[in-house]
């Protein structure tokens with residue numbers, strides 16, 4: 001490409017040409033014997049170094065020097081040789097009157113995904129800056145082009161921010177050398193500059209196309225042929241696609257899951273898929289660890305306390321590591337009105353939220369705050385489609401190659417959430433074929449429930465993966481599950497010993513048996529099993545003894561846990577009614593149609609429990625509702 005010719009171009013037809021390289025030129029743009037504009041950028045005893053472009057410089061040997069030079073001097077040199085090792089040799093040139101001609105580097109941008117094949121070469125990259133991290137040495141500009149993310153190291157002075165004018169989100173052109181550092185791949189950047197004009201528009205379009213292609217969910221079939229899964233498939237693909245896009249855009253992902261077996265199974269599957277996908281698409285081997293965070297939520301909804309803590313971490317990571325604010329994924333929680341105070345906090349920071357839940361949803365309350373909302377109730381199904389089942393499919397849509405790791409996970413989740421879905425038979429068969437019979441799936445669920453209780457607010461990274469058997473430690477898995485399930489059952493038996501003989505049984509007008517146990521008086525508190533599991537174990541015992549329909553209520557000073565079989569309780573609606581009826585009782589909570597928990601103020605306990613029992617008396621008998629089969633904790637494990 002030719003610049004504007006020198007003033008009297010017409011007269012200069014025969015004048016020599018001196019080329020001026022654009023700053024992003026590489027040695028590939030040079031021609032031996034041609035003359036170039038340069039700047040002296042180093043004077044040594046054997047000659048002077050002349051820089052022609054950011055990544056192009058060479059030596060004028062002292063034997064051919066015609067004068068003294070100082071750093072910064074503008075010179076014209078002739079390129080005498082490009083040596084085999086890539087070194088450039090120049091001699092001084094004095095062309096007299098000349099025409100200047102600019103050389104633009106007509107580069108083909110290398111896709112980040114192709115860098116492994118270009119090791120040691122000077123490459124050109126176009127992409128968006130997605131993270132800027134200052135190290136004690138260079139500044140690392142993480143560059144994303146939709147095919148992958150690579151750190152580009154730019155050095156100003158040790159620990160000093162290079163290119164302070166650049167910001168996360170800028171589309172830039174990087175020229176530098178692709179290198180394997182011994183700890184991942186990076187580009188040693190000679191120059192990073194913002195794209196402008198046509199180049200900017202073209203790069204933006206290319207990055208968008210790459211992102212679109214890279215983010216689209218894998219084309220797979222669901223693990224089992226099941227109408228609810230087909231109805232929800234578009235939503236699952238949309239979530240998977242947003243997760244992939246977040247990874248390709250270098251955006252961290254926070255997975256917040258309910259701390260029960262279904263929630264853990266779901267969260268761990270998504271975490272594994274994201275770690276694998278990020279591992280494949282990011283050059284930095286630490287990226288999976290830095291960009292994926294999984295945390296349990298004790299309450300079955302996203303608490304303001306958790307949201308505040310998560311935002312605090314996110315803001316600190318932005319400050320310290322130049323990260324973007326995360327994408328939040330609510331798993332086995334997030335669908336209810338109770339989540340909205342936390343969502344309001346996230347929205348203040350414009351943080352996107354995805355929800356995968358099977359608790360009775362309040363879409364009107366939630367949907368203004370969330371980008372995707374997957375819940376079987378929204379397509380006319382219910383809690384029997386568990387979040388573990390849904391999330392395994394999302395994990396596969398993100399990273400289909402991990403399918404073999406997850407074949408037993410839907411069955412574990414379904415058993416733990418007592419899903420009576422007709423697909424349970426298929427999920428159990430799938431697990432069986434992968435080497436996990438029903439007892440084993442149940443044992444894994446019991447072990448996870450027990451581990452989750454003691455982990456409290458900790459994700460239990462490593463241990464949880466071994467218990468669920470999605471890591472490759474089969475012996476450790478078996479030993480851990482046996483240990484944890486054994487301890488869980490011993491603790492449950494101890495609880496039953498104390499509680500069963502103090503249960504109060506009545507029969508409601510509807511003919512439903514109601515079993516009540518005062519947890520405060522007759523159960524060990526602040527240890528495993530918590531009131532929910534204790535109530536479940538009592539309930540199972542009663543159902544086994546006397547059959548359906550039964551409601552079991554374990555209550556304490558300010559809470560009640562409900563379990564039912566053969567009755568349509570509709571706990572979310574009961575909470576609404578109680579609130580309308582009893583001013584100042586502060587009733588909250590919810591759950592599913594047949595299992596849930598509520599809280600209230602201690603001083604109103606008698607009124608709340610009486611009103612609750614009145615509500616139960618009106619609940620209709622429905623034999624299709626309830627747990628798949630009651631557990632027996634006295635059996636050897």
Ligand code: MN
Nearest residue numbers: 262263332417
């Ligand atoms: Mn669940």
